[in-house]
Amino acid sequence: MNTKKVNKLALAVIKLIAAVVVVILAFLLGKILLSGLPHVSWHFLTTPSRSFTAGGGIGIQLFNSFYLLILTLLISFPLSLGAGIYLAEYAPKNRVTEGVRMAIEVLSSLPSVVVGLFGFLLFVVQFKMGFSIISGAIALTFFNLPLLTRNVEDSLNNVPKLQREAGLALGLSKWHTVTKIILPEALPGILTGIVLCAGRVFGEAAALIYTAGQSATNIDFSNWNPFDESSPLNLFRPAETLAVHIWKINSEGIMPDAEQISAGASAVLIVAVLIFNLSARYLGNRLYKRLTASK
Amino acid sequence: MKAGKYDLNDTSIMNFDKQKQEIALSTHDLQVYYGNKHAFYDGNLQFERYKITALIGASGSGKSTFLRSLNRMNDDVATVTGEIMYRGIDINSKKINLYEMRKQIGMVFQRPNPFSKSIKENITFALKENGIKDKQKLDEIVEKSLRGAALWDEVKDDLNKSALALSGGQQQRLCIARAIAMGPDILLMDEPCSALDPISTLKVEETMHELKKKYTIIIVTHNMQQASRVSDYTAFFHMGHVIEYGKTKDIFTNPKIQATEDYVSGNFG
Numbered sequence: 290m291n292t293k294k295v296n297k298l299a300l301a302v303i304k305l306i307a308a309v310v311v312v313i314l315a316f317l318l319g320k321i322l323l324s325g326l327p328h329v330s331w332h333f334l335t336t337p338s339r340s341f342t343a344g345g346g347i348g349i350q351l352f353n354s355f356y357l358l359i360l361t362l363l364i365s366f367p368l369s370l371g372a373g374i375y376l377a378e379y380a381p382k383n384r385v386t387e388g389v390r391m392a393i394e395v396l397s398s399l400p401s402v403v404v405g406l407f408g409f410l411l412f413v414v415q416f417k418m419g420f421s422i423i424s425g426a427i428a429l430t431f432f433n434l435p436l437l438t439r440n441v442e443d444s445l446n447n448v449p450k451l452q453r454e455a456g457l458a459l460g461l462s463k464w465h466t467v468t469k470i471i472l473p474e475a476l477p478g479i480l481t482g483i484v485l486c487a488g489r490v491f492g493e494a495a496a497l498i499y500t501a502g503q504s505a506t507n508i509d510f511s512n513w514n515p516f517d518e519s520s521p522l523n524l525f526r527p528a529e530t531l532a533v534h535i536w537k538i539n540s541e542g543i544m545p546d547a548e549q550i551s552a553g554a555s556a557v558l559i560v561a562v563l564i565f566n567l568s569a570r571y572l573g574n575r576l577y578k579r580l581t582a583s584k
Numbered sequence: 585m586k587a588g589k590y591d592l593n594d595t596s597i598m599n600f601d602k603q604k605q606e607i608a609l610s611t612h613d614l615q616v617y618y619g620n621k622h623a624f625y626d627g628n629l630q631f632e633r634y635k636i637t638a639l640i641g642a643s644g645s646g647k648s649t650f651l652r653s654l655n656r657m658n659d660d661v662a663t664v665t666g667e668i669m670y671r672g673i674d675i676n677s678k679k680i681n682l683y684e685m686r687k688q689i690g691m692v693f694q695r696p697n698p699f700s701k702s703i704k705e706n707i708t709f710a711l712k713e714n715g716i717k718d719k720q721k722l723d724e725i726v727e728k729s730l731r732g733a734a735l736w737d738e739v740k741d742d743l744n745k746s747a748l749a750l751s752g753g754q755q756q757r758l759c760i761a762r763a764i765a766m767g768p769d770i771l772l773m774d775e776p777c778s779a780l781d782p783i784s785t786l787k788v789e790e791t792m793h794e795l796k797k798k799y800t801i802i803i804v805t806h807n808m809q810q811a812s813r814v815s816d817y818t819a820f821f822h823m824g825h826v827i828e829y830g831k832t833k834d835i836f837t838n839p840k841i842q843a844t845e846d847y848v849s850g851n852f853g
């Protein structure tokens with residue numbers, strides 16, 4: 290065979306593999322959406338779930354998922370920002386920081402069940418925080434932190450060194466150079482990373498089963514006092530999320546319409562994650578253009 | 585010491601007459617080490633005020649190393665010993681306020697590195713950080729420094745446009761404008777034209793002729809035509825040593841050292 294033929298053949302094989310992957314993904318996505326979306330209605334999205342009778346919704350679980358997501362980001366973003374800035378801009382190149390990087394790497398490949406059990410033992414049991422939103426948010430922070438930190442570090446490292454020198458040569462301090470020049474230029478990458486992480490957190494179940502718990506207590510959406518037990522904002526109430534709900538229905542759901550609810554909830558979950566991913570791209574591109582092209 | 589075919593101790597370094605010429609900056613026994621690597625030896629150079637001094641030499645000969653020592657840009661990576669005297673003080677001393685010093689000794693880099701901000705903000709950013717808030721004053725400085733860098737006429741209607749939309753040559757002149765907006769005394773330039781096309785290069789060179797009325801310029805260049813076109817004095821670097829330092833005319837037409845002669849005539853190596 291001559292070079293040209295080999296090239297053609299290789300290309301054909303690669304294209305075939307890519308096509309297979311795309312077909313599998315499209316099939317899965319299509320199946321989940323087709324079997325789930327017919328069950329999704331405004332009523333489904335807003336009413337509480339029922340354990341024994343048909344006609345329940347996913348309102349509380351949906352709220353819990355978003356609330357937990359926001360809490361998790363509120364805790365993990367500042368931490369990862371600080372850690373990422375330190376690692377990218379200040380950390381000396383020595384064994385200690387190499388060790389820290391290794392630890393982050395290991396932490397990021399920790400199975401989420403393990404993170405969940407760790408959270409259960411430490412926060413739920415040891416610190417007596419019970420099955421609660423806050424336990425769940427802290428467990429998810431552990432799950433989220435390594436990736437977010439890596440993302441911040443990488444985004445900062447992608448800003449050319451010359452930009453830092455430009456700041457220093459103008460008599461700016463390192464801190465000002467980093468926060469006012471480098472960070473804004475790294476922002477598109479950082480935001481994209483956050484939104485992608487948000488999708489991951491949103492779909493996470495294993496880490497939450499034993500931390501945020503598996504029960505959706507009824508909450509009163511007219512009571513916004515976070516210290517009140519029935520308030521949606523209460524940090525210490527157990528909070529089953531959408532992903533946990535899907536897992537639970539499938540393993541022990543006894544309501545007559547369990548199958549439909551599971552399908553509908555899965556479709557909603559997938560759509561939410563899709564929205565996160567697409568908006569990550571859009572946001573990243575928009576911001577990048579705004580920062581670089583003419584205003 | 586002998587390395588390669590030239591004797592590195594065979595040097596000819598010009599000294600100025602302090603009665604007649606004003607010295608803007610001078611180095612005394614400057615040595616630079618990257619870890620164990622001795623990258624620059626025994627620098628004793630004086631730079632005359634309001635003149636352009638070119639640093640030439642093969643790649644890796646230590647030009648950038650020397651230049652970046654002058655405003656302490658290599659503090660994190662290199663050890664620099666010896667003195668750098670500026671207005672009677674040793675700015676290589678630990679006690680120096682680097683940030684104030686760098687406002688006096690500005691730098692322009694090998695590649696244009698404007699911030700991803702508007703043209704105007706590129707210039708006003710550092711000024712605002714230094715506490716200049718008055719809008720009218722800022723506008724004045726913007727115009728003055730853009731004129732100083734011969735860029736004003738090209739961008740005066742687009743001051744709010746992103747600096748990244750400019751051409752490479754315009755970006756480099758913006759970086760010059762940004763540097764002179766700080767009101768420096770000395771400008772260090774490290775191959776400022778190496779990433780530019782010939783026309784942009786000529787523009788930047790023209791700018792330099794204007795700039796030297798107000799600033800002392802030290803420029804690294806690997807382009808010998810450029811050195812002979814723009815500079816008053818030239819220092820020839822070889823393997824971390826300054827081999828010859830003198831009037832540009834003498835360096836190019838009547839060098840005292842064999843290595844210099846070989847280098848400027850292209851027989852080097």
Ligand SMILES: Nc1ncnc2c1ncn2[C@@H]1O[C@H](COP(=O)(O)OP(=O)(O)O)[C@@H](O)[C@H]1O
Pocket residue numbers: 618621623641642643644645646647648649650661
């Ligand atoms: N950050 C650094 N760390 C270690 N060695 C360096 C560093 N920068 C430059 N060098 C070395 O110092 C020598 C001089 O380099 P440089 O000053 O960049 O030369 P020039 O600017 O004349 O091309 C070279 O051998 C180079 O490899």
Ligand SMILES: [Mg+2]
Pocket residue numbers: 647648649804
């Ligand atoms: Mg260089």
